[in-house]
Amino acid sequence: MTNLSATDIVGTLAALCSMASFTPQIVKIWRERDASSVSLRMYVVTVTGFMLWIAYGVLIGSWPVAASNTVCLALSGAILALKWRFGENRG
Known part of the structure; x- marks a missing residue:
């Protein structure tokens, strides 16, 4: 047993x-098929x-x-991909 x-x-x-x-952001974008309110710059930086x-x-050898x-x-990349798919100019 590990002592944490x-x-x-x-x-x-x-x-x-x-x-x-x-x-929650991924689910919201997917359900609404709309990512127009998501900041592209913010997720590129993220x-x-x-x-x-x-x-x-x-x-530093820190696997955690x-x-x-x-x-x-992976999750923020998914939001970025959804932004490109369902962004302002998509319909």
Whole structure:
């Protein structure tokens, strides 16, 4: 049995919240087939940030940092793809 410290628990909860935070936006865009209110610039910066976090996690040998940010990259990348598919000029 693994003994988790308070730091491990807080870090795990933070990662889970970060990963889950993208789901409502994905569901909303998919249901409404509309991403016109989603900021393209914001998600380009977000995706770039997650790529850098993954690189950082790999470089310091921290698989939790790399893994959680890989999930966040996939989810924010999905929002970016939906933005391109269902953005302002789509109909």
